[in-house]
Amino acid sequence: MATDRDSVLEAAVGVLSRRPTAHLDEIARAAGISRATLHRVFPGREALIREVGALGLRRFAAALDTARVEEGDAHAALRRLIDALVPDAALCAFLAGENQLYDDPEINELWEIQDARVRALFLRGQQQGVFRIELSAGWLSEAFFDLVAGVGWAVQDGRLAPRDSAHSLAELFLGGALRRPDHS
Amino acid sequence: MATDRDSVLEAAVGVLSRRPTAHLDEIARAAGISRATLHRVFPGREALIREVGALGLRRFAAALDTARVEEGDAHAALRRLIDALVPDAALCAFLAGENQLYDDPEINELWEIQDARVRALFLRGQQQGVFRIELSAGWLSEAFFDLVAGVGWAVQDGRLAPRDSAHSLAELFLGGALRRPDHS
């Protein structure tokens, strides 16, 4: 039952995204299982971390797919991406904080692919004239991911209501902090 | 010579902001000293981490002071804060990623004070009509810090030029990713 593994991974994310050094005891307790069973499902800590990373990247890729980021107006595509990504913001927060994963070439490659898709989205948006061109697509994509991770942390710690998260992220990232003077 | 301690801390930040679990060996090597000397300067790992956090908060507070965030137009104050904060972005990246520090009540209190100053800046800006009021001051302040940390990581990893960092941060955070349609 794949759901079993995934539910354990889900619980692991909840702990690891906040404290990457959490002991296996905590993770097992968070998953509602014993440390012995955790070891039966995942051979060891390293494997668990890798699986969490892989899950995060699968979800990330799935969000890019469901948002159809390669299609249509870049602005609309980014809004779709935000809606698709925010439910997995905690996973993204984990990915952002875990540089240890970058040792694994397989994980690294998957990450590169998804990251390139996001960069391409921003580049396309710049070409379409909807995104600012003074900021590099690389920086836009990186900052976007930083804010997604920030949303994940804030929601987990109760500083941001899950209902507001997508809106807060979209408005800040797209529109910035300054009040639009509009045409005054 | 206090500079000695600080230079070690500086090197420690360079390593710890990227890998909070780095061994003392790496930190010592990064600082150009032996593990033995590192132990002579700081009693242990815990003390070192605490000192790095304290240094980060001192710098953070100093940046808030030099930027005079409590004075004048909130927009201009925030731009001053960005300029003052960006040189220590790596330190902020460390602070953002290190939740273990929050056990220490002294560190925690210092953090609360500085964080409140930033929140107050955004609140004042909202009252002045320069910052958007649809986004809570808390979220603005948190997102701002996330982006500062992101700048720190990006610069450290060479993905963002130090020269561009302040400008990239200010433009994105203040103006958002969308190209201003202005009055078309």
Place this chain on the structure above:
DNA sequence: ATCTCATGAGACACCGATGTCTCAGATGCT
């Protein structure tokens, strides 16, 4: 030149987390 002191290299014990094992109890099926 000699002395003093800081440093680096290495050895060593300690400790905590991990990984593996066994066994008892629970669950589910026939």
Place this chain on the structure above:
DNA sequence: AGCATCTGAGACATCGGTGTCTCATGAGAT
């Protein structure tokens, strides 16, 4: 009921990082 299977609790051994020590080296001072 009897059996198979899974799980949790606990007891180990192992390993890696940390903390402490000693000793040799080298720079600087007198």
